[in-house]
Amino acid sequence: MSAASRILVARGKNEPQELENPDVGWGQRARDGVWVPTKDGQRIHIGIDVTAADTVAQVIRPTFRAFIGVDVDTDMLAQTTSSGIRLLTVIHGPDAPEEYRFPFTLADGLALEAMPSGGYDVVHLRYGATVGRLYSPWACDSMFRQVKADYVLDGNVVTMRVKHEGAYYPVVADPMYSL
Template identity: 55%
Template sequence: MRHARDEVTTAVEAATRVLSISGRSEPPEFENPDVSWGELASEGVWAPTRDGQRVHIGVAGAAAEDRLASVIRPSLRVFLGLETETDVIGQTTTAGVRFITVLHGPGAPEEFRFPLRLGEGLSLDPTPSGGYDVVHDRYGATVGRFYSPWGYDSLYRAIPAEYHLEGTTIVMTVRHRDADALYPVLADPHYAR
């Protein structure tokens, strides 16, 4: 038990250290009653859209099927060891969720998968910035957004990150191995309604 608690602390401290020197506005953590997390990483999270529907965002990984969340508080949870040298911190925000992906070393993969289930009549449209809008097909209105991903190392140097779709799965690629990165590296898929 103590070992798992130490690993959770390490993941959260790594993320906090990098985010604290970012100098940019981060979405605030917030206990949002419209967001519902599953217990396992593979169960992911249900987040609201502006039209009253919900988007399901899963977290895939080698260990996602049986990886329980370590719940720090209702708005913050850690999924340890989802991939080699990789933890994912799930954070509830005022308008949605973010998945702070913590890569602890060069053995971490470069691709991360987030399977989606969209509400009825919703689809994804790519944005010029590299994110995806969740669009209501009938009205053409944007009811949610996956903001373009970013990656930074522990010196807050930019690490190339981008999305692409594989069916209904958003795949985030973080090119940390070719970037001469100082670990940990953080990447941030972020969804908001």
């Protein structure tokens, strides 16, 4: 069983179920990112801005793909869920970066709004309704110890920061978007 699988199993039954979702459209390469739906029927694009952005996804099954070696000591596992996506970031060693960038392209009338939890809501500006959510990231090492992870927003680019110094590798960080 892979380290990422062990960590997900240890997190319990509240994990989102991996399901085929026809409204989610993955690009072929990491830089192509993913198109995801919002509650109001629009679509937004979440990019994956990494050093090896031309890395082609290895499609494990229609709802699960692996981007191997997208950065130094880093892989990303992309999972489609019933209501969105997960971008499991697997950090293999101390030379891996501490920041991972996810540019958001939002439809007209939508904006990212910071939440007290550390995540971001996609908000419909006219109605004030939340139509999507980027949940606050969690991260842990191979000993299941919590690793500090948070987001920083610059324009429409969400940067996930993972402070993995002193951790037992691999470290898994989990940005997740859902309706």
